[in-house]
Amino acid sequence: MKDIQLKQHSVMVIGEGKLADSIAACLQEKHALSRCTSAVNLPLSIAEELIIIITADHLEQKVDWINGIQERIHRDALLAINLEAISLQALQEKVSYPEQLLGLNWVYPADTTFFLEIIRNKSTREGADLLVHRLAKQFWNKDPYVVHAGFxxxxxxxxxxxxxxxxxxxxxxxxxxxxxxxxxxxxxxxxxxxxxxxxxxxxxxxxxxxxxxxxxxxxxxxxQLPNFFQQLLAKGALGMAHDEGFYSYGDGEAARWKTLFAKFSKEIQEIIQRYPFTREDLTEKS
The missing domain is CATH 1.20.120 (Four Helix Bundle (Hemerythrin (Met), subunit A))
Known part of the structure; x- marks a missing residue:
């Protein structure tokens, strides 16, 4: 595989919502970054060599987006898409160039947390996961791991x-x-x-x-999902953005929780950095 020097080249983040926004914030100082909110408003040609995609966990939407993107990129590019219940193989079976695909899972806020899950399988281009792993450690301030099972x-x-x-x-x-x-x-x-x-x-x-x-x-x-949870979803209690989920939220309360969570995320990041995961890092810190 072509050894893409992504630090000098560009990355595109496709998706909307706070997770996609925080991924863009994580990468914007490390790469020349392009941003699209959906696969509907893509340019006719995409020159970026890494395309990061965030969608809902619906197979049809993911397949539609990937096929539309693959028509616009060159064959050496990589597509990294979030995967939850859907397996990598399920996507690869429905797209034109399965070897371009990786699973890439983040956690919000992506510009603060260390989490990054890289998912590959036997159909993934050789070395693609290692390239993303190296980028994550060197430039994205992540502590990534690779899953070879495809989920x-x-x-x-x-x-x-x-x-x-x-x-x-x-x-x-x-x-x-x-x-x-x-x-x-x-x-x-x-x-x-x-x-x-x-x-x-x-x-x-x-x-x-x-x-x-x-x-x-x-x-x-x-x-099956429990009855109380199905009832909660049916009445539109979809979380803080809707003022009700498992708990109820008054005027301005959701915004206060968001501010507190951002503050907590930065503080817990500093604590985790003082107590690293590996034996080698622990020796250096002690």
């Missing part, structure tokens, strides 16, 4: 946690505030320091094995 591991772990939380609330074992407090005040303290496996090493894996052996058969295996 998002972040999405699966999050979905498993939310499914159990939904089960507990639906069956009245806990209310929403109790679930949030359990997450914030337990995992919220150790996850910025260590992932789950390192934390189990720290505490002793044996105890977790005993608990999981007994508890795993009792965990939720639901395949």
């Amino acid at each position: 998002s591991i972040r999405a699966r772990m999050f979905a498993a946690m939310v499914r159990e939380a939904f089960y507990l609330v639906e069956h009245q074992y806990a209310d929403i505030q109790s679930v949030d407090r359990a997450c914030r005040n337990d995992a919220g303290f150790y996850l910025p320091f260590a992932g789950n496996f390192r934390y189990m090493d720290l505490m002793g894996p044996y105890a977790y094995g005993v608990v999981m052996k007994e508890l795993n058969p009792e965990l939720s295996q639901e395949r």
